[in-house]
Amino acid sequence: MAKHNQRGYKFYVSFQTTGGRCIESGWEYREDAQDRLRDARKETRPQTGEPKVLTRRGLMAVSPTLDPENQSAWCWQDSDGRMRLR
Numbered sequence: 001m002a003k004h005n006q007r008g009y010k011f012y013v014s015f016q017t018t019g020g021r022c023i024e025s026g027w028e029y030r031e032d033a034q035d036r037l038r039d040a041r042k043e044t045r046p047q048t049g050e051p052k053v054l055t056r057r058g059l060m061a062v063s064p065t066l067d068p069e070n071q072s073a074w075c076w077q078d079s080d081g082r083m084r085l086r
Helices: 028-045 056-062
Strands: 011-017 022-026 052-055 075-077 083-085
Touching: 011 028, 011 056, 022 028, 022 075, 028 052, 052 056
Parallel strands: none
Antiparallel strands: 011 022, 011 052, 075 083
């Protein structure tokens, strides 16, 4: 399985799913993460919770399982537009 987290990532776009909060993408710069956040808000369906930009510390404050090094913390968008845990 490919590693999702990269050394340079400092900001993460995170979604609330039916299975819990997950990480959708990682970014080196806050501006890039905020651009992705704007796009994500347009792309996702109402069943998916509000996306947020969080730092690693912010992710861990939400839930200790949201460690970017943990592959199972990352999610993907299904064909219905809902975010799913990996």
